[in-house]
Amino acid sequence: MEKILITGATGNLGKAVIESLLKTIPANQVVALTRDKNKAADLKEQGVELRLGDYDDIASLDKAMEGIGKVLLISGGRAQNGLEQHQNVVDAAKKAGVKCIAYTGRCLKDRNTLANHLMKRHFETEDYIKNSGLNYILFRNILYMDAMVLLLGRDVLDTGINQPAGDGVASYALRSDMGEAIGNVLAKYDCDNRIYDFTNTETYSFYDVAAALSDLSGKSVTYKPVEPDVFLQAAIKKGLPEFVAKMSLGFMIDIENGQESKVSEDLENILGRKPASLKEGLKILFNL
Template sequence: MILITGATGQLGGRVIETLLNYNIPAGQIAALVRDEAKAESLKVKGINLRIGNYDDVDALNIAMQGIEKVLLVSALEEGKIVQQHKNVIDAAKRAGVQCLAYTSHCLQNRETLHNPIMLTHYETEDYLMASGLKYIIFRNILYMDSMALYMLGRDYLDNGINLPAGDGRVAYALRCDQAEAIGHVLAAGDCSNRIYRFTGSRAYSFTDVAQSLSELTGKTVSYRPVSAETYRTNALNGGMPQKVVDLILPFMADIAGGQGSTVTNDMEEALGRPPIDLKAGLKQLLNL
């Protein structure tokens, strides 16, 4: 029995879809969900629902019963992330879970990170490795999907891309590709205390992003690196909430510092095909 946390999210949901496509019986898949009503589509497929969240230790203890393998999809609630992850890991250990997989982040150097949220991944990895559980760590590169969510800005076709990312490169991959790769590894049964670094096949700068967008749209899209302060001012004047700006800037600083530039073939091997590249991914994400 495999327990997928964050099962109603886009990553966890796609992992479940991949497991089913891999002919893992629905009866061997459990989903940890906060709200049963939001998981009706999983229930209809025969997925076993376990109700709980990362803060509820009692619910986690119940959810782990009969489970052999757990996928811990990383939490998002700032200030609580590491403790929530520890709660899941501890519950898995108490229940005798044989393998715990964790969705971490692919970064170059923990000592030079600007983004404190990224440090929570390393803290979780350390705790998991010391737990005595067999583990798999999926270090996922920054989602290419973030382009559509917040990176490019709403007016990139008219005003270009203006970000404090310097010439930093990232080996972006689509979230759906990363979820599919995770599903393949889980279905194959590997639990060899291994770290997978799931990246795209090439690292791209925002100059490359602008060139791809120009080719896709037929318009000239430029990239202009700006200072963090200029970005902050422009973003706030454009109506972006202060909290969102404060979250984005450390991501940009790490991109500028090359934290996302690692390239491996781990994901290609897991997928059995090359991951979708930047231009094809942008076309899909932006409906171009």
């Protein structure tokens, strides 16, 4: 079997994918792309090969692709030139003769009506991959349940939930479940130009989140929908940078508009079990 290169290998999703791969294939078939080998020392100890590379450094990407059969491109976050960075990875893979490229995008209902415009980059990256001529796998991940900690704050049991999401629902799933499933696909499935929608098996509103936190904590946690401008002002007052506050607002508006409400059986089927439920996930995330 040819080697599999994982970009973003020291991030939370990258590590979850590699952990999943190591349960199925030999460590010497897994390659981790990192900007700092010191941050990937734990991967090296497990027998994973480390290669230095940066999405902005084309020469390093070309070198990292040598002898690679399959690449997982984990999206590069909030960088202003994020789309160009993704394109650099795809170009390097094509130049090196990589047989398959996989990408971690987002499971959203309508790319044309997104409030969070940063999410459009995922679909633009998918378009670029499809037009590259490479065989591909596209993983469209629903909003991580793990994001609840950032969106709601660790003090949510005392403050309650105050979000501009109305009655909107989302099929949140744990990042670890998605990482496990991605690893399973990369190790066991063909690169057949397929799209996987990784979601939970049901949707949840913030009323459901409040009820689950109440049950788990024994406290009365309530959800109060707030107006977008009220939310934005409160977030900035708490010390959030304005662009972060606006991005969080975009997530909430998209939830209210049903962008995160898709439900698919793909994640359950690839895991061979149901993904963690809302209550199970919140128990882990908030140490309840």
